[in-house]
Amino acid sequence: MATNQIVARSLDEIKFWSRIMKEHALFLSLGFTYEQKQLIDEANGFISLFERIEEKLSRFTVNSDLRQVQAFNTEVYQAAAAIYGYKRKILDLTLRCQIRHNNFPLLIDHVSREAAYFANRLKELNEGKLAPTPDAVIEENVFFLKIMADHAKFIGHLLDPSERKLVDQAREFSHDFDQLLFQAVDLDYMRPQSETKPLLGQFLNQNKVSVASLRDFKKTARDLIEECRIKSIIHPLLADHTFREASRFIEIIEMFEASLSRT
Structure with a gap:
């Protein structure tokens, strides 16, 4: 029973938060100015990354093997950690006035907190914490x-x-x-x-x-x-x-x- 619950909870968390992460990348990209092409390209890369995660998620069911789901959790954890690092980099550049754009600093901090939350949830689930x-x-x-x-x-x-x-x-x-x-x-x-x-x-x-x-x-x-x-x-x-x-x-x-x- 606990195994099935961990699988189901893992897939639910990934389904919800992967879409959220993908949208965060979109919103950030829309707030950058035209000369910030590298940051926009990085955001688009994260959109593609989480779209691939969503596609891979569609292959799993609540009856999937726990070890396979745990491996997927680890893969998605790495993606969440990566977008967290991207968001914190943007926040650091913004607070030091090295870049100027149309994303509120609080919004950047906000979306980074959500990425950290997502990564932590996957870590907890792989530890069997329900x-x-x-x-x-x-x-x-x-x-x-x-x-x-x-x-x-x-x-x-x-x-x-x-x-x-x-x-x-x-x-x-x-x-x-x-x-x-x-x-x-x-x-x-x-x-x-x-x-x-x-x-x-x-x-x-x-x-x-x-x-x-x-x-x-x-x-x-x-x-x-x-x-x-x-x-x-x-x-x-x-x-x-x-x-x-x-x-x-x-x-x-x-x-x-x-x-x-x-x-």
């Missing part, structure tokens, strides 16, 4: 709450300033998720043990309600952008990208809730 500990539940929420807070900030800055109501809504979400993040960090320092399940349950439920609200806001924004009904410089794929990540966070919260209920 069931979350109370500490892991909190750490995972700290990670995703920061991601959600970042998304709200990006949306607020990429909407046209004339879209005042939507900009205000994005700022409110940014503030709310900053507060949830601080609360999660406080809880992380307290390090509640497994016997404090009611506290963790309340923590997860509060986050799920807030993330569902943000997800619905993102869905509305995505639909309006696709229909050209609001003014922004948000790529339609980026709008869908952030919506999928919010949906993913809700899935993870529900997985944690189910795990807590079994212990």
Whole structure:
């Protein structure tokens, strides 16, 4: 049973995050200026790399051999580590003002954190780690709450300033998720043990309600952008990208809730 779960979880993580990594490379490439051809070419190389990973993924099933899946995890881990290094290189060049482009430094840091998360998940799965500990539940929420807070900030800055109501809504979400993040960090320092399940349950439920609200806001924004009904410089794929990540966070919260209920 554990073997099947590791295979299924591995394939699910690769399916979700490989697409995210591919889109990160696209978004970064769109933000570079025309003279930054080398960085654009590197981004296109990562797009091709993760497309090959997606093609190879299609050959696996939940009944695939565990050793083959573990070998694939290692291969994808290397790809995630490579794109992480690429993103950190861009961030370093940006912060030292050696390159100037249209990607926010926070966005570059944001996408690098996601690459590190992806690589770490593959490493954990190859170590056979499936069931979350109370500490892991909190750490995972700290990670995703920061991601959600970042998304709200990006949306607020990429909407046209004339879209005042939507900009205000994005700022409110940014503030709310900053507060949830601080609360999660406080809880992380307290390090509640497994016997404090009611506290963790309340923590997860509060986050799920807030993330569902943000997800619905993102869905509305995505639909309006696709229909050209609001003014922004948000790529339609980026709008869908952030919506999928919010949906993913809700899935993870529900997985944690189910795990807590079994212990």
